[in-house]
Amino acid sequence: MNRKIGAHVSAAGGIDKAIERVAEIGGNCLQLFSGSPRVWAKMPLEKQPVAAFDSNREKYNVTPVFTHALYLVNLASDKEENIRKSFASLKYELEFDSLVKGSGIIVHLGSHQGRGWEASCAQIADHIDQLLSETPDNSTFLIENSAGQNGKIASDLEEIRWLFDELEKRNKLVSTGRLAWCFDTCHGFAAGYRLGDHTKIAKDEKSAIQAISDLNLWETLKVVHVNDSKDPFGSGRDRHDNIGDGTIPAEELKFFLNYEKLLDIPLILEVPGIDKEGPDAENIERLRKIATE
Ligand SMILES: [Zn+2]
Ligand SMILES: [Zn+2]
Structure with missing residues (x-):
């Protein structure tokens, strides 16, 4: 029972505080924002309390x-200013x-705002390519799948596969470990991927496990966001619910999280x-009961 189970918690007061917060609710891995999530402005990197963060992490x-x-x-915007700020x-x-x-x-990755995937995919690849050429070799860009509403990129896992193939071809960004991805259970479910037993999925429905296998995306999957959904299957909407309180059938989530390929993947609650007030001890507890292996 040493699965990696953690949560996105606030870093208010300093990133070192986020470590304390996640440990307090019983988590052993972490997701955080590097600053305020509502503004573009960032604290200078050298002002981040990295030493306190490192020592808390060890503690x-x-x-x-x-x-x-x-x-x-x-990254799919057609507005120059938005692209510049995003970059x-x-x-x-x-x-x-x-x-x-x-x-x-x-x-x-953002939204093509109606222009379509075909019209924006090359632009997205260009930006990721350039970003990774200007940043440290030990930093990693993880694409998250989306629920698909309002032209959001990567609700279809094939789009992630396309970006991987394109960027591997250009600069080996996948095989060097710079580019990988994150699967969010709420987004996947809302985008029309069933999470349960892939051998028993109805013919007209898509299976997350089958799609990830068919697209050869297991090796590059580095983290799973575990969220229930407030909206029905295939709704395209992105509204997270507490574990067990939403529309994802309990047995589907359980099957998915205990699928052999997922046992070593960190699970993060959002x-x-x-x-x-955000992820809490109760949700960590519920997730621990489901992710039993
Ligand atoms: Zn997420
Ligand atoms: Zn979401």
Whole structure:
């Protein structure tokens, strides 16, 4: 029973505090923001309390650590200013990831805003390519699958496969470990992927496990966001619920999390919390009961 189970918690008061917060609710791995999630502005990297962070990490034995990029980021935007801000902010996150010896930054690629995947895929690849050429070799860019609403990129796992193939071809960014991905259970379910036993999926439905296998995406899967969904299967909507309180059937989530390929993958909660203050001890407890292996 030494699965990696943790949560996204606040880093208010300093990133070292996030370690204390996740340990307090019973987590042994972490996701955090490198600064305020609502603004583009960042604290200079040299002002981040990295020594306190490192010593807390050792004290509480919290690893791995993931950084979540800003939700404002949109690499598929057709607005020059938004791209410029997105690029600068992701560059900071990658440098931060290297500085805190993190295991990657988790990125929502953004929305093509109706222009379509075909019209935006090359642009997204260009930006990721350039970002990774300007940032430390030990920093990692993790693409998160989306629920798909409003033209959000990567609700279809084939889009992640395409980006991997394109960027491997250009600069070997996948085989060198710079580029990988994160699967979010709420987003996958909302995007029409069933999470249960892939051998028993209805013919007209997609299976997450089968799709990941068919697209050869297990090796590059570095983390799973475990969230229940407030909306029905295939809704395309991205509203997380507490574990067991949403629309994902309990047996589906259990099957998925105990699938052999997932046993060594860190599980991170991004749930609203019982008191609506974010991931809490109760949700960690519920997840520990499900992820039993
Ligand atoms: Zn997520
Ligand atoms: Zn979400």
